[in-house]
Amino acid sequence: MLLSLILILPFLGSLCAAFMPANARNAEAWLSGLVAAACAVLIAMLYPEAAGEGGLRASVQWLPQFGLELSLRMDGYSWLFAMLVAFMGVLVVLYARYYMSPEDPVPRFFAFLLAFMGAMLGIVLSGNLIQLVVFWELTSLTSFMLIAYWYHRAEARRGARMAVIVTVAGGLCLFLGVLMIGEIVGSYDLDAVLASGDAIRQHPWYSAVVVLVALVPLAQTPRFPFPFWLPHALS
Secondary structure: OHHHHHHHHHHHHHHHHHOOOOOOHHHHHHHHHHHHHHHHHHHHHOHHHHOOOOOEEEEEEEEHHHOEEEEEEEOHHHHHHHHHHHHHHHHHHHHHHHHOOOOOOHHHHHHHHHHHHHHHHHHHHEOEHHHHHHHHHHHHHHHHHHHOOOOOOHHHHHHHHHHHHHHHHHHHHHHHHHHHHHHHHOOOEHHHHHOOHHHHHOOOOHHHHHHHHHHHHHHHOOOOOOOOHHHHHHO
């Protein structure tokens, strides 16, 4: 239950933030900060179970005809990264509260920020690879909207276009790599994939999978040979 709540809260907060008045900057910041802080508290509460043998699991039927379900898992590593996402969310909200101008459309900013945070938590907590890809692409969409926040500026529009092209291309590489892993393992369940490391390494597709998956963080971070979009995105 708490795992699902951690994932749902940012998206609910995003929806609420989107419909708040444009001049309610303090209320927007408080709402966003409380959502991020609540996620951090819930994540902290789950540490004993996440660090224990087997971690935590939660699932809801999604596409049973394809053997897919909305699956969440938390172990020690995912707990660490989930806490990092929530903690950084609190810091970004605090910074944005004093950085944003009173004339800026803050509802749009905080709505996309919370949605981005929810997508990041979705990546960290996903229990199957297809679901992970969906949340990965959602981070590309929400980061595009954040980069294009000042869309009246040509540089912001150009930076957003460059960012979304590179990150979506990286997401497609991830999707292809995931499909190949699923074909090798016979399942997209993350636990099954992690338990099949030897089978994946011995498969003829292993090198292709490594290349495809390695391209993803290189494009998203960005690292060589994809550093060109970051200066435009930060402008």
